[in-house]
Amino acid sequence: MEEDYCQKNKFIPRELKTCPEYGKPRISFGWCKDCETNSMKENFLYWTSENKEIDELIRYTQLNAPQTCDYLEWIPFEKFEMVKYIAKSICNDEKLEIPEDTPKFYAELMQQCWDDDPEKRPNASYLNKKLGEWITLICEVEESISCRRTRF
Secondary structure (H helix, E strand, O other): OHHHHHHOOOOOOHHHOEOOOOOOEOOEOOEOHHHHHHHHHHHHHHOOOOOHHHHHHHHHHHHOOOOOOOOOOOOOHHHOHHHHHHHHHHHOOOOOOOOOOOOHHHHHHHHHHOOOOHHHOOOHHHHHHHHHHHHHHHHHHHHHHHHHHHHO
16 A cells, blocks of 8 residues: 555655554554554553443444544542642532623523532533533524525
8 A cells, every 4th residue: 555655756754654563554643553453452441430331331332433532531539630630629619700792691601500509500411402502593593694695
């Protein structure tokens, strides 16, 4: 394969050339499926989410990823410094400041999500419905504006 590219006088970055270990073409920038799969497989013993089903799902995605970035990876919570900071802020009842130009309906939804009582917070179905309504409304407004422009 490399010869074909050389014959056509095309430059191929090293990261896209044939994998030296397996002799197969890389399918993505620096990604050799066989090399990466074997590397991930070797690391299965060194990490766990401590949940068998989650571990199996992550391992399945790693073994079957068609290319780079198409798999899940377990990252321990301790490695997320920003998450710890945010969690501490939430526990101290600190909330993000809502910018003045935030649409009222959006600010209200944010505040509902922050309610101390979990029963008063919107659930995923409600959020999905609301966001769907907003997207539909935005599309209708954009379509209306587009129609007005074409009339003139």
